[in-house]
Structures are given as C-alpha cells and as structure tokens.
Amino acid sequence: MHSLLPFLLAMIAVIVLLNMFAAKLKIAYPILLVVGGLVISFIPGLPVIKIDPDMIFFIFLPPLLFEAAWKISFKEMKKWWRIIGSFAFLVVFFTALSVALVTNYYIPGFTIALGFLLGGIVSPPDAVSTGAITKFVSIPKSTATILEGESLLNDASSLIIFRFALVAVGTGQFVWQDATMSFFWMVIGGAGIGLLLGWLFVKAHKILPTDAPSDIALTIIEPYLMYWIAEELHSSGVLAVVAGGLFMSARRLKFLNSTSRIHAYSVWESLIFILNGIVFLIIGLELPEIIDGLKDDQIPLETAIGYGVLVTGILIAARMISSYAALVATVIFRPSVQPHASSRKRRWMMPLLLGWTGMRGVVSLAAALAIPVTLSNGEAFPHRNLILFITFVVILLTLLVQGLTLPYIIKRTQFFDGIFNEEDEESTRKKIKKDLKLHMHQFLKSKYQNELKDNAGMEMFLKHWEERAKATDDSWMNNKTKTIFIEMLEIQREYLSELNKDPKINEEIIRQQLYQIDLEEERLKMI
Incomplete structure (x- = not known):
C-alpha cells in the first residue's frame, strides 16, 4: 500500500500535466493519456495495477454515467430521440452482430458467443473522447446532443449484450425465451428502479437539513446506490443510473440551493476528470501485461494486431453503414426532419463524417477488464487476453486515427456549415x-x-x-x-x-x- 499510494498520486499528477500539454497542442487529452500510459508502462520497477474484474464497473461507471446524465439536455434528447434511439440500440446490436460473425469466421476457436462478447465490449462510442475531440472545432448543438445522447444510452445496450454473451460463454448455451424476459426486465426494471430512487433522493434532499458539503456528498453516493440496487435485483445498473440521473438533473433547481449547485459543479468536474484520466492512463499501462498474456496463449503479436485492425475496420464500416441507413430512413419516412444541407452531395456525405466519430474509450476498457479470469468451473476464460488486446488496439486506433483526423476533416470540409438550421x-x-x-x-x-x-x-x-x-x-x-x-x-x-x-x-x-x-x-x- 505504501508503494502503491505514491504511484497513484503520481498518476494524478501525470494526468494533470498531460491534460495541460494536450490543451496547449489543441488535441484531445484522452489521446495523450493513452499514449502516455503506454510510454510509462515500459519504465522498469513500476508496481502492477490489479483491478478486481467484479469491481471495475462499480468503481468507474456510476459516477461517469451520472455526471453525463446531468450535463446533457433532456429537452434536446427528446427532439432527436429517433436517431439517438436507433444509434443507441439498433446500431449497437448491428455492430455487435457484425463483430461476432466476422471474428467467428476469421479467428480460430472464436465462438459466436465470444464474438458477441467482444462486440458488446467495443460497440459503444465514448462520450468523453468525442466531447474532448470536438471541443476544438465548431459543431452544431444538435449534432453534439445526438453524439452525447447516443454515447449515454448505448453504454446500457452494449453492456446488456456483454452480460448475455458472458452467460452464454460460461454456460455454453443460450435460451432465447429466458433471454427475452431477462432483457425486458433489465431495460424496464433498470429504468424504473432509477426513476424511483431518483424520486426518493430528491425527496431526501428536500426533507433533510442538508448544506452544500452534505448535498455534494449525497450526490456522489447516489449513483453508486442506484447501480448497486439495480444490479442486486438483476436489472441494468447502467440504465438505473442514467434514468435516475436524468430525473434528478431536470429537478436540480427544486432540491439543491445555489451554493450546492455551484460547489457541486466544481467538485464533480474535478472528480470526473480524475476518473477519466485514470481509466485512459490504465489503458496504456495494461498493455505490457496483456502482451505477456498473449505469449502465454502462444498467439503471435502480429497476428493479434491484425485481429485488432480487422475489428476496428468492422466498427467503422458498421457505423458508416448505419449512418447512411438512418439518413435513408429519414428521407423516406420523416423528410421534414432531415438535415438541411446546401447541396445534395454534402447531405449524403454527412453520414460519412458521423461514421468517423466513433472513438472508443472508458466503457470498452471497463467491460474488457470485467471479464473474469476463470469460468465458474475453474477453467481459464477462453481468449481473455486476446479480447483484452483487441480492445486495446480498437481504443488506440480509434483515438489516434479518428481522433486526430476528425477536427481536421471538419475544418477542412466545412461539412457542418449550413446543415442544421439553428438560431445564432x-x-x-x-x-x-x-x-x-x-x-x-x-x-x-x-x-x-x-x-x-x-x-x-x-x-x-x-x-x-x-x-x-x-x-x-x-x-x-x-x-x-x-x-x-x-x-x-x-x-x-x-x-x-x-x-x-x-x-x-x-x-x-x-x-x-x-x-x-x-x-x-x-x-x-x-x-
């Protein structure tokens, strides 16, 4: 513990320094954090970070999702609910299916269940990465809302796929009837539990004689309670946190006073920055251990890299296909709400650009690290190290390739000019x-x-x-x-x-x- 604590404090210092350096270079800080973690991992004598797979979701996800639900505009989400809903659920399933079919065909010993497991891990784009990258360019608020709303909800849908695939890998079977009932309970139950707890928390803030420090402390505890209670009831903890966070966010003026709101803004901004920074830094720090695991499994490094590049290509292609499918469906069924572009060519080029925004990050890493080391019968989890490595390659490639080129493409092509008719x-x-x-x-x-x-x-x-x-x-x-x-x-x-x-x-x-x-x-x- 005495050797680990200085290392953790040094990690936070590195996160702050890299963030300042990223701001100076005008690039997204997750990119530098991943690369920085990778470079730091080669320093000899560093302590090995071990995170319990059962705890990874519980430590990082609740506060990250809760803060994202507080920041997003629910009014704007309702305005674009069709495209957000389709990208958050249909596109995630299509992406996971594509990954499952291709990896089952190309990777020896990779079953459909393992393919869906990998697909559930890498299918959700990361809101933090997208937000950090797009803040250096001017994009319409409606586009930002679509990307943020999609990233908020697709975490839930992808993790539902991840959970079912994990069960299928562990048991060797998949019962559709039970899975369907379980799916509906996870979705409806998770949202219902989140709304109920959100309502109770709002009442508690009103009734209890709280001050700003106690209000802030309660808001930090509340997402963990939402997640834990929903998971204990075998529902979706992610959906519970999202639904509860949206409910409480819409009522922030009613149960928090001005002091609590102002102080909470600063506290939460710092907390989320540190949590995100730690996760992105861990992505780089974990690579050497993952490579050692590949050697133990006798998988050549170049082969594993090829699989990672293949999966990354599938993700980009699936997102672009989905973007074009969404535009075609809008033109046919809802022509009144389609984006207004200055030319037909620019309108049909828009899905290409939106398809390029699918950077992966925190949720994908958390899901990959949450894979148990062994199955319930004590056997090693099949291809765990390969899945971890592919996830790392996907995160690294999408951040470096898409993340570094997206601002340039937006500025160079000026795709967003005149596309959305918004008041200045x-x-x-x-x-x-x-x-x-x-x-x-x-x-x-x-x-x-x-x-x-x-x-x-x-x-x-x-x-x-x-x-x-x-x-x-x-x-x-x-x-x-x-x-x-x-x-x-x-x-x-x-x-x-x-x-x-x-x-x-x-x-x-x-x-x-x-x-x-x-x-x-x-x-x-x-x-």
Missing part, C-alpha cells in the same frame, strides 16, 4: 438577457409599486439592477432589499424555466443564465 447562440443569449430585464422591470412595478417611491435602493433595483454586480457600495442592501433581491432571483429562475419549454431555445444557454443567477445569489449572501 449569441443573439439568443442577448435576447434572453433583454427579456429578463423587461420581465424584472414589470415584476417590480407590479408588486412593489409603493416601495419604489422615495426609496433609493428600490430605484436602483428598477433602473440599474443589471449593473448591481459592479456596484462598489453595498450599504443600500438592507434586510428588506436583500429579501426582495433574492425573490427577484427566484422569479428569474422561474421565468427561465418557463422559457426553456420553448423547443427553439437551446437549453445550454438557459443553464448558463441560471448559473449566473446562482453566482449572483452567492455574492449577495456575502454582503
């Missing part, structure tokens, strides 16, 4: 601010008309409230005006919440305005 964000933000000022002016005039007379503080509210953060003298802020001020902030939140129901308004802009209101309330508490 800056003009929307200015309009919302102007509407807020008018709304607050009307509120003050209607409710506090008597107090406005000969009251310097109230006149300041009415005429210059938008400049209040710049005021150097806060002596006018007595208890009465402070109470009214806080009421004004709450009225603004209610107004923005109502405004968010407009499907044309980007929820990200609304959240930015709400965050500014939270900051203003915190400033007020310090006066």
Whole structure:
C-alpha cells in the first residue's frame, strides 16, 4: 500500500500535466493519456495495477454515467430521440452482430458467443473522447446532443449484450425465451428502479437539513446506490443510473440551493476528470501485461494486431453503414426532419463524417477488464487476453486515427456549415438577457409599486439592477432589499424555466443564465 499510494498520486499528477500539454497542442487529452500510459508502462520497477474484474464497473461507471446524465439536455434528447434511439440500440446490436460473425469466421476457436462478447465490449462510442475531440472545432448543438445522447444510452445496450454473451460463454448455451424476459426486465426494471430512487433522493434532499458539503456528498453516493440496487435485483445498473440521473438533473433547481449547485459543479468536474484520466492512463499501462498474456496463449503479436485492425475496420464500416441507413430512413419516412444541407452531395456525405466519430474509450476498457479470469468451473476464460488486446488496439486506433483526423476533416470540409438550421447562440443569449430585464422591470412595478417611491435602493433595483454586480457600495442592501433581491432571483429562475419549454431555445444557454443567477445569489449572501 505504501508503494502503491505514491504511484497513484503520481498518476494524478501525470494526468494533470498531460491534460495541460494536450490543451496547449489543441488535441484531445484522452489521446495523450493513452499514449502516455503506454510510454510509462515500459519504465522498469513500476508496481502492477490489479483491478478486481467484479469491481471495475462499480468503481468507474456510476459516477461517469451520472455526471453525463446531468450535463446533457433532456429537452434536446427528446427532439432527436429517433436517431439517438436507433444509434443507441439498433446500431449497437448491428455492430455487435457484425463483430461476432466476422471474428467467428476469421479467428480460430472464436465462438459466436465470444464474438458477441467482444462486440458488446467495443460497440459503444465514448462520450468523453468525442466531447474532448470536438471541443476544438465548431459543431452544431444538435449534432453534439445526438453524439452525447447516443454515447449515454448505448453504454446500457452494449453492456446488456456483454452480460448475455458472458452467460452464454460460461454456460455454453443460450435460451432465447429466458433471454427475452431477462432483457425486458433489465431495460424496464433498470429504468424504473432509477426513476424511483431518483424520486426518493430528491425527496431526501428536500426533507433533510442538508448544506452544500452534505448535498455534494449525497450526490456522489447516489449513483453508486442506484447501480448497486439495480444490479442486486438483476436489472441494468447502467440504465438505473442514467434514468435516475436524468430525473434528478431536470429537478436540480427544486432540491439543491445555489451554493450546492455551484460547489457541486466544481467538485464533480474535478472528480470526473480524475476518473477519466485514470481509466485512459490504465489503458496504456495494461498493455505490457496483456502482451505477456498473449505469449502465454502462444498467439503471435502480429497476428493479434491484425485481429485488432480487422475489428476496428468492422466498427467503422458498421457505423458508416448505419449512418447512411438512418439518413435513408429519414428521407423516406420523416423528410421534414432531415438535415438541411446546401447541396445534395454534402447531405449524403454527412453520414460519412458521423461514421468517423466513433472513438472508443472508458466503457470498452471497463467491460474488457470485467471479464473474469476463470469460468465458474475453474477453467481459464477462453481468449481473455486476446479480447483484452483487441480492445486495446480498437481504443488506440480509434483515438489516434479518428481522433486526430476528425477536427481536421471538419475544418477542412466545412461539412457542418449550413446543415442544421439553428438560431445564432449569441443573439439568443442577448435576447434572453433583454427579456429578463423587461420581465424584472414589470415584476417590480407590479408588486412593489409603493416601495419604489422615495426609496433609493428600490430605484436602483428598477433602473440599474443589471449593473448591481459592479456596484462598489453595498450599504443600500438592507434586510428588506436583500429579501426582495433574492425573490427577484427566484422569479428569474422561474421565468427561465418557463422559457426553456420553448423547443427553439437551446437549453445550454438557459443553464448558463441560471448559473449566473446562482453566482449572483452567492455574492449577495456575502454582503
């Protein structure tokens, strides 16, 4: 333990340094973390990291999924639910099936069950990698929502495939009737358990006399409880965390105060950054041990690399085929919602670009490491080291090849220019601010008309409230005006919440305005 702790602290320091270096180079930090982990793994004398396969999901997945569910806009997800749903479920199954059939044909001794197991591991694109890569280029919010929503839900569908395949490999049989019933329970039960627990957690935050530290501590515990309870009931812990996280995210204004929301944002951002960094670094650190396992299985390294390249090609091809199939289906059945491009050629080139966004990462590694070392009868799990190596190659190739070229392709081709008809964000933000000022002016005039007379503080509210953060003298802020001020902030939140129901308004802009209101309330508490 004394030798491992300094190593873990050094890992976090390396993660921070590589992230700063990646920002300077303007490339996604997961790419440098994987390469950095690979380089560090060759340093002699480093302690070997051993993670219990049964614990890998439980340690990393709940907080990562919970935070992703809080960040994404559920309103935007509903707008694009067809394409998100098809990519999150149908495309994942098609990809896993393609991997299963090809690997069963080309890899000696690789059964269909093992193929589905590998397909379930490598089929879900990674939201962290995609987000880190696309932040250096300008893409429409709708496209980002589709990619984030797909990455959030396809984790659940791919892990369901992984679980069934794991059972089939262990038992040597697959009963369709039992699998169908189990599948529906995992999906419906997982979502239901997540919603129920999310509702209970919201009630608990409201009833208990919590402060910001306790609120934040509870939000860290809650995803683990959702995942653990769902798994204990043989349902999908991933879906439980996603459903519960979306439920709680939509009600964050009702059960968390401004202090808790502001502090939680910083705490969760740091926590998720460290967890992601550790996982991507482990990807590189694990390679030498995986290669030793291939030698024990007498599989030549060049052969294993060839299998990894083959699977990577299948994943890219399957995603592109699915993207074109989705566009064709949209053109035929839903022509009113198809993307608007400046030319027919650019419209039909879009699926090619979307197919290039399937970088793999955290979930794929976690699933691969979760494969048990032995079967229930004590025999070694078949081809475990080969599956781990193929997963590593897939993650490395998709991050390096697709991750490094995607920003260049987007900038060079300008595919996204004019494809999505969205209102300009800056003009929307200015309009919302102007509407807020008018709304607050009307509120003050209607409710506090008597107090406005000969009251310097109230006149300041009415005429210059938008400049209040710049005021150097806060002596006018007595208890009465402070109470009214806080009421004004709450009225603004209610107004923005109502405004968010407009499907044309980007929820990200609304959240930015709400965050500014939270900051203003915190400033007020310090006066």
